[in-house]
Amino acid sequence: MTPIEFRRYIHRHPELSFEEYQTAQFIETALAAEGISCRRVAGTGVLATIEGRGEKKRAVVLRADIDALPITEATGLDYSSENEGVMHACGHDVHAAILFGALQKLNASRDFEGTIFAIFQPGEECNPGGASKVLAEKPFEGYDVVAVIGCHTDSTLEVGQIGVCNGAFMASNDELRFYVRGRGGHGAMRDKLNDTVSAAATIVTKATGLNSDTLVLSIGKVVADGATNIIPDLVYMEGTMRTFDKDVRESTWKTLQDIASKVDSIYGTTTDVDINHGYPTVVNNIRLADLARSVATGVCQVVELEKRYTAEDFGFYTEQYPSLFYRLGVGTNAGRSHSSTFAPDERAIELGVEMMIKIALTIK
Secondary structure, three states: OOHHHHHHHHHHOOOOOOOOHHHHHHHHHHHHHOOOEEEEEOOOEEEEEEEOEOOOOEEEEEEEEOOOEOOOOOOOOOOOOOOOOOEOOOOHHHHHHHHHHHHHHHHHHOOOEOEEEEEEEOOOOOOOOHHHHHHHOOOOOOOEEEEEEEEEEEOOOOOOEEEEOOEEEEOEEEEEEEEEEOOOEEOOOHHHOOOHHHHHHHHHHHHHOOOEOOEEEEEEEEEEOOEOOEEOOEEEEEEEEEEOOHHHHHHHHHHHHHHHHHHHHHHOOEEEEEEEEOOOOEEEOHHHHHHHHHHHOOOOEEEEOOOEOOOOOOHHHHHHOOEEEEEEEOOHHHOOOOOOOOOOOOOHHHHHHHHHHHHHHHOO
């Protein structure tokens, strides 16, 4: 099976986070056909192992995510999604195909020191993140992991380009939920009620006022199920906060609680603040980033990237091991990721395989 055939099968049969049962079975079957040992990890993920020569406790870990998104595909491709309302709109099918192609070649030669692990990881698209579940099982205990390597499709880069960033690359993320409760009632009888809507609006204003050079905070959903003359008993809100600074992250959690408490004291409301702690910051090991630039010479063009406020659960790996997460160009004609028409150029897969292998084999 070629990596492109592998990718098209997964693209045709996408599954949502932590529901990748058929995907995992397909991956296991494909790996078995190559004579590659594997087992389940994190429920619906697959962990493959290939041993080379020398000290087997030395390990390089390669990672690809395998979950899809709740989007109805509109690409018109011959291998479009057959699962209504679910689509590989973020390139995870490409990531998995690259990892499969790399394993094919690494297994055929086994010309490397130590052990190669490969994670086909579930659940990247939602908290708590499949990476955290993989690591909770301690699959690399007893090994000396010298690097964890992963890549992501990027439609702002052309095929033949990769994007690399030193140090902090992608932000931490936390999901915010506010439940503003009070005694609602007729809008004309304000002395008889708690204005939950005004309280919620004040929280939004004060919370988004925290935005700075080190913090991005947005409230994207507000539900106040009242009417022109009715103040509801409950206003519900959702949002997100992103930062690269651990201290800023933790202090903002407390600040949001303090904001809600002060607003409650003004409006007589009671606000529950639910902060769903998400992914940590993705921090690239500078030595590994430089290595990627070096092996790319003569193979592809390296584009220097700035840090970005999008998030990735790959950050869990970077917290524990030297790691590298880079971007792979799939062509500007691919369209916008997380959209129904996202269609990466499959020519990028060959370069993705070559780069992953070169990086893995060059790590000292």
